[in-house]
Amino acid sequence: MSAHLASSDRQVANTADRRTWLGLAVLTLPVLLVALDVSVLYLAIPSITASLAPSASEQLWILDIYGFLIAGLLITMGNLGDRIGRRRILLAGATVFGLASILAAFAPTAGILIAARALMGVGGATLMPSSLSLIANMFSDPRERGRAIGVWTAAFAGGSAIGPVVGGVLLHHFWWGSVFLMNVPVLAVLLILGPRLLPEFKAPSDARFDVLGVVLSMGGILPAVYAVKTLASDGMDATTVAVGIVGVVMLAAFVVWQRRAPAPLLDLKLFGNLQFVGAISVALVGMAALGGMSYLTGVYLQSVMGHDVLAAAIAGLPMAVAVAVFSVGASRVAALIGTRAAFLLAIGLAAVGNLGLLALTTSSPIWVYLLCTSVAGVGYGIQFSLVSVVAIGAVPPERAGSASGISETSFELGNALGLALLGSLATLIFRSHRNGWDFGDTLGETLLRALDMGSPGEGLASAARQAYVDGMHAASLTAGIALAVLGVAVYFAMREPK
Template sequence: MTTNPTTNASSTATPVRAGRRAWTALGVLMLPLLLVSMDVSVLYFATPAISADLRPSGTQQLWIFDIYGFVLAGLLMTMGSLGDRVGSRRLLLMGAAAFGGASLLAAYADSAETLIAARAVLGIGGATLMPSTMALLRTMFTDPAQRAKAIGLWSGVMTGGIALGSVMSGVLVEHFWWGSVFLVNLPAMALLLVLGPVLLPESKNPAPGRFDWLSVPLSLAAVLPVIYGLKEITSEGWHPQYVLCITVGLLFAALFAHRQRTGTSPLIPPALFRGHGFTPALVLTLVCAFGMMGSAVFTTQYLQSVLGKSPLEAALWSLLPSVLIGIAGPVATQLVQRGVHRGYVVAAGFAVSAVGYGLLSLVGTDSLWLVLAAAGVLACGAVMVLSQLTDLAMSGAPVERAGTASSLLETGTEFGGALGMAVLGSIGTALYRHGMPETAPTESRETLGGALAEAAHVPGRAGASLLATAREAFTSGMQGAAIAGAVILALAAAGAAVTLRRIEVGQK
């Protein structure tokens, strides 16, 4: 049996095929990755119980939901760079301890403030776990074919965890108390802390240079305002304060980029972007996340508010498309390994997702199976794209910069997802408002949720008519946004085929 490569091996060292130990270690790494992705959606069905128990204010309830994602997105680049310096395994184990401790604190929180603080620490832990798992994967699998398979599995677990989180929260809250949604993290983190030192190699930069502490607040000031502004635009519209927030973030992003170009020991080395295929992989990853998350704004509302499913029913139905996700990554990997150019596989993945949006544009007000098929096709295409782009980016990054490279990909995914929800959500909202009559109550002309609330207080045929009109308007808005999404992903397919066609299959 072959042993794992040493952690400080150069990215140009002869590839060594990983043995059973490395694949076992990958299985251990999948558990925290699954839980970190699940924590994005794990509070969906726990919110009513939390509200009844802790009685948070409206603002506190928003922070309970949002603080995890904000901290996670804001610290990814910092933690990726830090892992390259102190060691990805060490940072992973520290993050697992923090994630486990914060999960315990959140489960038994007796106030909204405590829960918010615990969710913030969970975000810090998540920011250490995500880039560290990919960096260690890059270290353990130096053989291109094996690495491609491992990254395909990584992408499927990452995508499936978000859907699984909402379902698990519904099941747990129905049978236990709301804190149980956090306690499920503890066994996996304990297993990682026990087996990690035994199975996982260390991975770090042997000559990292001085850590650029000033870049940390600059990166936070660049990421957080943009993510916040895009998120608020999705729900509140293009108000000036949110546009200003995004503008401020972009200004700090320019300052951050300038410091990385001119600093002696930058947090994000500019040379990383000159790596073979890294920059196009990063840009296309952002576009893929745009498409993947942009559709989620509509499908979740459609299942609940148009078809009238309960939250748990909607979550269970939404799991059905996930059945196909598990095979999409391995299929894409097999195509590349059998000689199909990676650029064409990525282009095909974007085309498949575009077809998913095309199916979504055909959905009516009673099209359960069509919307599930659309979601499944779209997700399969996205996993095909993400598995290949991640492999391309990590193959082009030096082993000693694997944490930094992974954190950039994850940050791009966060930006792309937020942008997709904002842009496609705004298109859908505009078409919804256009489809509502001027005589409808003001609140019902703003959102479908407002129309549902209004209809509940309007008796007889008038309420039923308002509800039917609102559902029709929402479906029309979803159709329009789906057409826009299909066009964007079709253009991405063409761009991927052109941009990546010179990148050889399996080349580092």
């Protein structure tokens, strides 16, 4: 398809045709894979460890390098797509992602697997902002655009939810490399149909690309994300604090440079738009609450309630369905009651769901968990879809890639902060509630210690499970309060809803 059809004819039509909706279906494929690859690897780690014998440090990098590079490159790749073409960078990223997936599947050593995961992160960073910003070009009608972004958000939620289920099935029948090879046929469909169904769009500029901005942004985001993730998993130490300080200093330098740069990577004027700031805040705080809740309840289902990994993954499906359904319907909710009211409703539901986790005990029936997480899922589905709608709608079409990169970076940072802050709070409460018992650093370690003790260890196991639930309650309460404060801020920030 030629570029002039993409950038002009498609914008003239007020109503999207069948070809455009088919193009949207193609755009959901890379989003589904990026989300799925974040969660699917957790199940494969034991098999990978048995096969490649990675060190503790290598195992950490196998898990984290993918997310680090996605977080660090989203803003850069969004801007690059605006300049060289969003479809072009989408297809290039898909090619890199596919080739890296093949390399990962057949990696003979842990080092090569880490390198492959890094390449997957580079490819994945192009897929998110380019696919979202293309929606802004393909759907000129605001209501259809909102519905399309809802479908895009639902695909991301669906990928995150089905990752453990798909991974469990594949690992049950095949070797660990199959969780990477499943990407290849999906990306092949994208590479074949993408050039035929997706438009091209770019905003040519004579100004030089902001290379220094790229260096400063990655030099800030990567250490910051590393610091909060390490804080969540290993606790605070001098090295982690130093890395975090480096990240903060680099981010400050990035902001200073963006004020002076002739063609800045990040348009700071966007942050003068209260609608945009409100949406980004919802992404950051909402994703922190969701990330923390998902991690803590995953451990709760397995280590406290005794469910296996696959059963725990299936228990998470109702929330994923709620997120997916209400992502698609978010634009209708906003049209019915207004954008600000829809945000407030969504934030309120997410807060109620998080606070509802306070009702969980060491022997709660599963329906309590399903009810709380499903209510929260309704709220998250609405708010995350509207975040993307508002972020894209706040900028002219030629800056949509940059805006989508900012919003997706906020989601990534929010997830990292949720794991670090809420996870650390829960761990702190767990360790402080030992009451004379010989707890390990984590619930899992303590339960293994209790198992080795035989019958005398039953009291230790029971006390550890209760201490973990107490920690989860503290984190849930904190997340609920943070969401309530967010709701008040959004009420004042979005006085003139669109």
